[in-house]
Amino acid sequence: MDFAQFFLILRARQRVLWITLATVVALTVAVSLLLPKTYKATSSVLLNFKGVDPVTGLTLPGQLLPGYMATQNDIITSKNVALRVVDSLKLAQSPAVVEQFNDATGGKGTVRDWLAELLLKKLEIVPSKESSVIEISFKGADPQFVAAVANAFADEYQKISIQLKVEPMKKASEYFSAQTKQLRDDLEAAQARLSKYQQEHGIVSVDNRLDVESARLADLSTQLVVAQGQAMEATSRQQMAKTGDAESPDVANSMLIQNLKVNLGLAESKFADISQRLAPNHPQYISSKAEVEKLRADLRAQTTLTSNSVSNNAQIMSQREGAVRAAMGAQKAKVLELNRTRDEMNVLMKDVESAQHAFDAVSQRFAQTKVEGSSEQSDISVLNPATPPTEASNPKVVLNVLLAVFFGTLLGLGLSLLAEFMNRRVRSERDLADALNIPVLGTMEWKTPARRRGKLAGLLPNRLRLN
Incomplete structure (x- = not known):
């Protein structure tokens, strides 16, 4: 079938087309005029999720998640919000509403739940695609009522958002309160153990005492090295003094012995000269000989005295070395005891510091959650409250007539073609x-x-x- 045939069929069956179109339009106008008028009120709310929290000063990254807007839509259309709207408008207290509930359900259930379900059926939520605005719309037959319900949903949504944010903070605040008390007790117990340990060991400042004792130990170590050197030197001199008096440096360096040796040499020279000139019984010979013997005796006595002095000095040095060694051992034991005391005290101090850090962290968190739990600040604000509409949103007579013309024309064309196919006629040469x-x-x-x-x-x- 080409266009010419189709046009000939429409011209032949135009009565069917016009009757169908007129019938559809007439029925549409009649139905549109008979349908009850429906009014629609819209309240706009703004989600202020950009910026910082006015109470804590923290940013709000959780609200930037992709599912945040969908979550807010679910909260608005939740039964909890609807029940709050029923209570705020006192709808369940109306005798007429109670009578309607009894007629509709036979008394099964509660009026609040029944009204909440009815309100949710007529509620419409339209979130904006490129902004943080949500439109809350409600439809009904009474302009004043639909505006009141739309505004009630916006208000209750704002209140429940505050409740959903504050209630977890209150529970967390109670938990942190108990933890703060427990950590305070732990901190006090750790500080008591540290104080008791300091009192038992007489510790004022472990670090200063350790520094002094360590310096004393180092000084004794130096003295021990010096005393060991001196003792070794004194022992060597003692051994040399015992083996040979003439080879001993102490004997050789003694001025008295040197003078005695000089005097002995002079006396021996004088005695040798006299012994050549005089007989042994001569008084000068006897006197010179006696002088030489006396000087030799003095030299031996002084040499023996010097050797004994070296031995005594060696003993003194050995005793001094032993005393320094003993003092060093006692000082080392003291330093080790101080190290052990410091280590034990460091453990107690670490316990106190750990308890202090834990207590400070929990106290800070407790203060923050307590402030957040008592805050009534909301990140949701009503942008445009709903007003009673002046014109009905449904039925739309003009739109319905235009749609009736369109669909009536399509139906008329279909009926014309159907009538032609049921009773085919010759319309053209083809x-x-x-x-x-x-x-x-x-x-x-x-x-x-x-x-x-x-x-x-x-x-x-x-x-x-x-x-």
């Missing part, structure tokens, strides 16, 4: 060629009066009737 399967050699116009056209049409076959 219809004749398709019906007889023979080529059309020519066409001829045949104009007949109206009274004869019916008779001629009856003579032709049904499928070859003229138009």
Whole structure:
């Protein structure tokens, strides 16, 4: 079927088309006028999730998640919010509403739940795609009522958002309060153990005492090294003094012994000269000999005295070395004891520091959660409150008529084609060629009066009737 055939069919069946279109439009207008008017009120709320929290000063990264807007939509359309709206508007206290509830449910359930379900069915939430604004719309027959319900949903949504944020903070605040008390007790116990340990060991400042004792130990170590050197030197001199007096440096360096040796040499020279000139019984010979013997005796006595002095000095040095060694051992034991005391005290101090850090952290968190739990600040604000609408949102007569014209035209075209296919007529040369399967050699116009056209049409076959 080409366009020419389609046009011929529409022209032949235009009565069906116009009747169908007129019927659809008439029915649409009648239904639109008979339907009750529905009013729609809209309240806009703004989600202020950008910036910082006015109480804690912290940023709000959790609200930037992709599912945040969907979560807010679910909160608004929750039954909890609807029940709050029912309570705020006192809808369940109306005798007429109670009577309607009894008629509709037979008294099963509660009025609050029934009203909440009805409100949620007429509630419409439209979040903005590119902003943080959510439109809360409610439909109904009363303009004042729909505006009040829309505003009630916005207010209760704001209140429940505060409650959802504050209640966890209150529970956390109670938990942190108990933890703060426990950690305070632990801190006091750790400080008591540290104080008791300091009192038992007489510790004022472990670090200063350790520094002094360590310096004393180092000094004794130096003195021990010096005493060991001196003792070794004194022992060597003692051994040399015992083996040979003349080889001993102490004997050789003694001025008295040197003078005695000089005097002995002079006396021996004088005695040798006298012994050559005088006889042994001569008084000068006897006197000179006695002088030499005396000087030799003095030299031996002084040498023996010097050797004994070296031995005594060696003993003194050995005793001094032993005393320094003993003092160093005692000092080392003292330093080790101080190290042990310091280590034990460091453990106690670490316990106190750990308890202090834990107590400070929990106290800070407790203060923050306590402030957040008592805050009534909300990140949701009403941007545009709903006002009673002046015009009904439904039914839309003009839109319904336009749709009726469109769909009535489509229906009329469909009925015209259906009527044509049920009673096919010859409308053009192509219809004749398709019906007889023979080529059309020519066409001829045949104009007949109206009274004869019916008779001629009856003579032709049904499928070859003229138009």
